[in-house]
Amino acid sequence: MPQRVSRLVRRIVIVGAGCGGGTAAQFARKTDRAAEITMVERENYPQYSRCGLPYGISGIIPELTNLIEAPEERLKRNRIGVMLGTEVTSVDPGSKVVHARKADGVEVEIPYDCLVLATGAMAWVPNIKGAFKDGGKELKQGVFVLRTIEDARGIQSLASKGKRAVVVGAGLVGLEVAEALMVRGCKVTIIEYLSNCILAMVDDDMAQMMADAIRGHDVKMFNEYEVTEILGDDRANCVVAVDRKTKEERTFYADLIVIATGQRGETRLAKQVGCDVGNTKQIVVDDRCETCVKDVFSVGDCTEYPDLITGTPTVSGLGTIAVKMAMVAGINAAGGDERLPKGFLQTRATEPFGCQVAAVGPTSAQLEQHGIKPIIGKVRGFTLPDYFPGRKEIYVKVLAHPDDGKILGAQIVGEDRVHMRVNAYAVALQAGMTVHDFAQLETAYCPPAAPTMDVITIACEAVRLKLARGAAKN
Numbered sequence: 267m268p269q270r271v272s273r274l275v276r277r278i279v280i281v282g283a284g285c286g287g288g289t290a291a292q293f294a295r296k297t298d299r300a301a302e303i304t305m306v307e308r309e310n311y312p313q314y315s316r317c318g319l320p321y322g323i324s325g326i327i328p329e330l331t332n333l334i335e336a337p338e339e340r341l342k343r344n345r346i347g348v349m350l351g352t353e354v355t356s357v358d359p360g361s362k363v364v365h366a367r368k369a370d371g372v373e374v375e376i377p378y379d380c381l382v383l384a385t386g387a388m389a390w391v392p393n394i395k396g397a398f399k400d401g402g403k404e405l406k407q408g409v410f411v412l413r414t415i416e417d418a419r420g421i422q423s424l425a426s427k428g429k430r431a432v433v434v435g436a437g438l439v440g441l442e443v444a445e446a447l448m449v450r451g452c453k454v455t456i457i458e459y460l461s462n463c464i465l466a467m468v469d470d471d472m473a474q475m476m477a478d479a480i481r482g483h484d485v486k487m488f489n490e491y492e493v494t495e496i497l498g499d500d501r502a503n504c505v506v507a508v509d510r511k512t513k514e515e516r517t518f519y520a521d522l523i524v525i526a527t528g529q530r531g532e533t534r535l536a537k538q539v540g541c542d543v544g545n546t547k548q549i550v551v552d553d554r555c556e557t558c559v560k561d562v563f564s565v566g567d568c569t570e571y572p573d574l575i576t577g578t579p580t581v582s583g584l585g586t587i588a589v590k591m592a593m594v595a596g597i598n599a600a601g602g603d604e605r606l607p608k609g610f611l612q613t614r615a616t617e618p619f620g621c622q623v624a625a626v627g628p629t630s631a632q633l634e635q636h637g638i639k640p641i642i643g644k645v646r647g648f649t650l651p652d653y654f655p656g657r658k659e660i661y662v663k664v665l666a667h668p669d670d671g672k673i674l675g676a677q678i679v680g681e682d683r684v685h686m687r688v689n690a691y692a693v694a695l696q697a698g699m700t701v702h703d704f705a706q707l708e709t710a711y712c713p714p715a716a717p718t719m720d721v722i723t724i725a726c727e728a729v730r731l732k733l734a735r736g737a738a739k740n
Contacts, residue, residue, distance in 0.1 A: 276301040278599050279364050279378035281354050281535060286566035286588040287384035288313030288336045291346045293596030301600055304347040304376055306354050306366055311415055312336050317585050319418045323425065324446035330415050359539045359559060380561045380599040384592065385532035387567035389413045391525050396496040408502035409523045412443055421524060427451030429521040432505045434493050436463035438616050440526035445618040448485055455518055456487040457507050467614055468623060468677045469630050472663060475679045479621035496523060529583060531568035546570040546581045553606045555595035563599055565591035574609030574695065575627050575674050576636045582612055613692045615685040624688035627675025627695050630665060640665035640674055643728030647721030649683050654713050658682040662725040664701065671700040671733050687722050701726040
């Protein structure tokens with residue numbers, strides 16, 4: 267009789283069960299149906315949408331637990347183990363063992379063949395006097411960040427009609443939280459260090475349209491102010507900020523304060539394992555999402571990867587990119603050979619205060635930091651033909667290389683149908699198209715849906731004319 271050959275079962279351990287860890291687990295299972303897959307998560311919830319948290323706070327999503335995308339029952343059906351409320355304390359790469367501590371204090375050891383670090387990021391709080399209790403690590407009562415379901419519950423508990431809320435930071439998270447607090451009836455004030463909101467996303471002229479929308483909803487925003495102190499003994503009751511131009515100090519009274527000043531990747535375990543950390547202070551991975559340590563992969567907010575346009579290692583913080591990386595890491599950890607593109611586009615969108623903003627590629631300032639002064643085409647158009655009721659105003663800005671007209675970035679602001687238009691530009695950037703190519707694009711036309719010539723092609727035509735005039739002068 268033929269002898270049976272025993273087959274080793276591949277053991278995959280994933281640290282973190284957010285969108286990165288959860289997606290890696292799913293694609294590892296699709297690749298290897300027999301693998302032993304274990305996720306270790308310090309929170310008490312399996313994979314949920316962090317991007318949906320502001321809408322849970324506002325009540326648009328009735329229950330915060332509705333944000334859970336991979337319930338434990340589904341994971342169980344797919345034979346994916348998940349250890350919730352469990353903190354990974356250390357990793358021994360030599361013996362390939364993860365050491366963890368459960369909520370009840372019990373220590374466990376989990377052996378692995380491949381390890382995926384999907385440790386995500388933690389909210390970053392700048393050096394603000396009085397933000398923490400007794401100078402420790404716990405935020406003072408009434409002061410919040412937004413990273414977890416529990417953070418959202420805390421904000422909800424104080425965010426009621428008539429309460430004064432101060433949001434520190436006017437990036438994507440800050441504005442979405444500010445809108446949520448406004449919806450709950452709070453009197454909202456935003457304090458921003460830079461000269462305008464969302465400047466990491468779009469140029470100042472495009473950001474100004476969002477600023478106008480914010481103030482149009484009776485939300486106050488103070489730009490170029492630095493928060494220096496949070497006052498209140500047991501509970502925070504006001505914010506002290508300094509005008510960066512005049513040095514004048516101003517006090518903002520508050521019943522709750524949300525600090526939305528960015529995030530920093532969780533790299534402690536990666537450093538312990540021996541993974542390289544780059545100039546961004548995040549984990550360096552290759553196009554297989556593998557670190558410099560064999561059989562150790564990493565995905566999401568804790569990693570850096572090149573920007574497709576500039577080639578510079580970049581930290582994204584976008585859920586879409588975390589998922590794409592996780593698909594690749596999961597497949598490869600399970601024995602496959604999947605690759606990322608050469609770089610990411612950072613395609614992004616937001617929609618607070620009735621103002622839709624979407625962008626892809628670097629901003630003008632970011633391009634100039636890399637020695638490229640782009641040729642810009644900016645046009646105002648409408649979502650529908652002139653004669654059709656219900657049309658909405660839309661602004662499109664295209665950034666192109668001055669030498670060959672290659673599209674380097676695009677930004678769109680309007681009230682309707684913005685994100686789908688920026689997706690068309692994402693295809694153009696991925697394909698290396700020029701404004702000459704894109705201006706010839708044949709777009710769909712139907713009076714109740716779109717005009718005969720879409721504003722996205724008209725913007726490229728504007729750049730093409732500028733390039734032609736420049737060539738004629740030379």
